[in-house]
Amino acid sequence: MSSPSRAFEIWRTVVRREYVTRVRRRAFLVATLLGPVLMVGLVAGLVLLTQSTEEPTVVWVADHDGLLTVPTSDGQFVPTCPTCYPERKLLTYRFGREVKTKEELSAGGFTCMVELDEGVVQSEKAQLLHLTPPSSRAKRWVERDLSHAIERLKVREQSDLDYDAYLALQTDISLVGLDIATGERKGEGQGALGFVFSLFMLTFVMVYGMHVMRGVIEEKSNRIVEVVLSTVRPSQLLAGKIAGIGLVGLTQILGWTALSWVLFFFLGTAVEQSAWLDSWTAAQGMTAGTADFQTVLAAQDELAFLLDIDWAVMLGCAAIYFVLGYAMYGAFFATIGAMVEQESDAQYLLLPVMTPLLFSYILASMSIEAPESTLAVVSSFVPFSSPISMMVRLPMGVPWWHVALSMALLAATAVLLVGLAARVYRVAILMYGKRPTFRELVRWTVRPDSGAL
């Protein structure tokens, strides 16, 4: 047989063995069959949850100057362009002249109020005062509807309209969301920041959880675990491993935070000492020497929200959620590591751990749209999703007891799961040649009398 064909034969044999040994595994078959079911179920569940949890937005349009409304005979006000406000299931408008108080809005069943005056025609900006922030989708609808209505108004006022003039009249209203109680801006910037944090949380929990799993597998496959266990209790070894690797993650978080702070500090110093700041100050019509880096940031629509974030709380909470979330998921990863003898065997067992993690990630992405929705709030309490979901809510401002309760539930679950994982770990880690059955796992967790001295 010629050399290339021999090489091909060897390659084919290797491929065949790799393929056949894996597809023959029961776990592979189960995962293959259950995977699509889970995915379809997941998507269907998410759709249903979204439908059922997005709260309807009821807008009070306070049209001071009667730009967009006309009175009716019964003293009510109706829009001059009714078709500009298409009927939607989750968005309702009511029109009037007067500005309502928080209490009046609440009593009238409104979730927010848009204030319009003649200035909006020129500035194309209006305030949206909310009791609860509307979803991004609802906010976009309101912006579009009002833009159409004002465009109509402008066109009506022009008798000789050509195309260029029409383009000039096109209106794009942008709403600035403010909390009616605090007057704070809460919006997409915070949501995006929270989402970035949740993404980091997911990555960290997953990466360091995998570290735990690989560490356990290394000890088991190297057979070094027997030497270690002749000195150290299995539960000590497991807890030490989870804590040690967790500290590595925490060190990385602290390192990133410190480095970011240093970079911002140097960026701020560089900006403040540059000639650019003087020209920027003059362009803003400000007195020379009165602006600093924070002033520049505050003037940027997309970045100003960064100054409103309580970074100490945000980072402190992120660190605590990482520690607790990682410990909880680390217990699962360690259990999987103890059950297998090599990493490739762990792949099929990872599905039950990865599913809640990825589900939490999807929930977090949906929470940006509706941070106060029931789904977002509940998922920030459920321990399996709270480390990721709460990260999205935190920049928007969350009642302290929400955070405390969420952390307490997560901590209790983490302690419980690490304890249960230790019961499985101490038996499974010394088991070679056979993977524990589900029944054995249950027995070891329920009746933990077969452990070490």
Place this chain on the structure above:
Amino acid sequence: MTPVLHTQGVCKSFGDHVALAPLDAEVQEGRIVGLLGPNGAGKTTLLRMVTGITKPDQGELRMWGQPHHRDLLSRMGYLPEERGLYKSMRVAEQVLYFATLRGMARSDAERELKAWFERLEVEGWWNREVADLSKGMAQKIQFIATVLHRPELLILDEPFSGLDPINAGLVRNEMLRLVKDHGTTLLLSTHDMGSVEALCDEVILLHRGKKVLSGATDAVREDARKGRIRVAVQGNLMAFVAELGARAELLSKHTRAESSDVHDLELALPEGWAMPEFLAWAVQHVRVLEARPLRLSMEEVFVQTVESATP
């Protein structure tokens, strides 16, 4: 003297499988005891109970006269048969890790480690990666990790596997030095019967979870002889065998090629007919050139005992 290890009715099962039936055994201080048995005999189960990795289901396990507890584990050193090292650690760092796990001060451990590196001729490997070690070198490092904290009871499971004869001799000498100079007790689990003959004062033989033989190595070998002797006789073999009749069992006969009337015989003497009485009778019929008790090797004792214990 209080035994280092004393078990009474200690047993262990995994589901329906009895790994170790109730076992009574003792290991005295300063002795080298061989723990023998075929694969699956229960040796590793017993060692895991002694080293605290698992608990007995029933029975009493006493160490140094006390009920077994975790504080006693630091007085032991355990080298399991299936052993490894952390590949991502350096050699000295790894051994020091185990020493400090067993309660040794790092400075003491470092000092001891330097001495052990010289004794086992692994100087220069202090900062090497474990991944660079050959199998034999890794075995020596694992042995050092087991003895560095000066354990009073040393439990070694196949300590010579993977070692060439020179390094095996090096390790064997160190084991004997520990016993002689420090009074270390050694529990040696091995299938290498040559090592058992050379090293062990006593043996415990397990088979299918049960103790089937125990005692001083010499006494065990003597008992296993069962009256067997080897003699060289000169004379008429047919007549001699006829005279012998049922007095003793003739196990084998071999006539020497160089001399047709000289025969090597293997006989099993019955109880109560010792070699002196046999010789006094034999010289009346043939000329006895040579006579000696048949000395069984430990391997023969092992095979004979296991076979007779297997239904």
